[in-house]
Amino acid sequence: MASGCALIFDEEMSRYKLLWTDPACEIEVPERLTVSYEALKTNGVVQRCTQVPVRLATEQEILLGHSEEYLEAVKQTPKMTTEELMAFSKQYNDVYFHPNIYHCAKLALGATLQLVDSVMKREVRNGMALVRPPGHHSQRSAGNGFCVFNNVAIAALYAKKNYNLKRVLIVDWDVHHGQGIQYCFEEEPSVLYFSWHRYEHQTFWPNLPESDYTSVGKGKGSGFNINLPWNKIGMTNSDYLAGFFHVLLPIAYEFDPELVLVSAGYDSAIGDPEGQMVASPEIFAHLTQLLMPLAAGKMCVVLEGGYNLTSLAQSVCQTVQTLLGDLAPELSGLSGPCESALESIQNVRRAHSSYWSCLKQSDTNSDANSKRRKLEENNSEVKVNENPLPDAEAKETTQDLVWPEPVHRSAPAVRTVVAPPSGAQVSLPDGCQPLGGISKAATEEAHRIWKKDFKDEADQMNLQAFGNIISVLDKMKNKEVCNGCVSVSDLNVSVRCALQHALTHLAERVLVVFIGDGKLPVDTSDGKILLIQICGEESEEENSTSRMSLHFKEGEGFTAGFIQAVLGLLLPLAYEFNPGLVLGVVGEGKWMSHLPPVWGHLISLLQGLAQGRTLALLQGNDKHLMEITVLALSGASVPPLGALAAPRPEDVEMMEKQRCRLQKRWSLLRCTVSES
Ligand code: Q7Y
């Protein structure tokens, strides 16, 4: 499996600038690139990446996305005088030309295509191209919004053509709508385009009606264009995560891309004069992390906007460090999305509900009314997250905002330790080691917990498991390792031991994700434990907001239901809970044969939590399950889930019941506005 992260950059792309006064264009400066690259160097990131040289895009490649007339016109710009360049620029909207910009635009596109080649040839797993000029606004016959050639749109066409790809996902997290990409693929079902953007009901640039959620694509491409408009400024980490959990990720999983391209603009980050949003640079670590399990990790990130040099450089570092496998930083203080974001999320989900089975709500069937009534009751006292900046004040304040510098991130050389069942041979990926012997201290602690809590339940086998569990947790505490996987025979006592030790020595809050039947003996009454159970049997009604249990039957629709639960329920709950440790527990059960692929994805997606601290406890001797667990824990990519069947209606209903029950306490679960 491919590893490594490509970084593609050339200083040459900083050698053009605005030569006259134009307030609309003055923010697009050469320093955007040099400052970002310097930050990567300072953080030791450049040295850890695979340096891939840029190249000039060929005319044939440019013509994949642009008309001959436009190419011919742009080709003339290197010879123009400043006056001629000014006049030339005026035909387009908010773009400036310079004698060297044609050269740079060919390098920007060439760099993007080099990245696609490196990833598709498996020379690296993923990578980032740091380029100028950006691309997502440029159109077949027009430059627009600082963009000359549409780097990412052409990259998708190039990947389809040269690698015979049938499904490419483009995620545009820039704060502007990449209308150029939308126009390019509007009728194309092979390219799924997702963009969120500052919109403010069409009052924000580029002021297009087609940037709204109602533009879902045309003809065969219907359902393959997703616009999530932000109608207020001041959107937060919570709003962005809600957009991922409730819109992009479920659709992306159902689409099952073979390649992910990111139009990575950082004008959506805090401090940006254009975006006026307040999401922190660290959010990009999480957005990246959440996309990495798709397409077996094949992800090409390409710079678009970003005009606050500090915020831009920090955000670029967060992105590349995540591509390299560094542990995601903590996101604290998450809550639900604000009412305006919720409205947009609900609208785009509804606009796409006939195209994606993950969005088909169970309340389109007969008992919709009772469900709606229940929803109303539950929502009546939901507290709504007020974004910190009222519109009027935000304009003046967001640019002077100060925010903490992101904390240093690193990953220990040995990321994962494994204690397989005795005698079993498990193949271990890079960055992964056997746990080995148990320290004296861990053995003593195992005995202490046994004597105190278990008396006659524990035996020699459990004592061995206790020792392993305590060893792994101690290594996590000492930052020797990041996570671990331990084979156990008795789940109940092992979980109790792990919780007991973790809550006293490692974490204030533990998220327990339990896949299995029966009841784990876990006391969730003090709020320090959040227990999410996914099992094969219907369980009794719950009323605790510290527990959620979901049951799926084996067979058709299992994987679809499971992943929908993970994306739309488990992850929002987990992120809002913000645990210091994730305990992933798998018991034996008849649905086990379907579990490993989707469990691998679950473990990968959970790596954004607790700074990657996960302890997996696996019951029984399923070698395949242990291997996929270890693969995901080590940060390697897991195999794609393939095309998903529709989740079963009764499963969707069960999940929506849990959302209704829990969204009052956990507002990141919300994906609809309050009904009043
Ligand atoms: C394009 C862009 C690409 C100045 C407002 C001018 C400029 C719009 C172009 C933005 N205060 N609007 O950022 S990512």
Ligand code: ZN
């Ligand atoms: Zn932008």
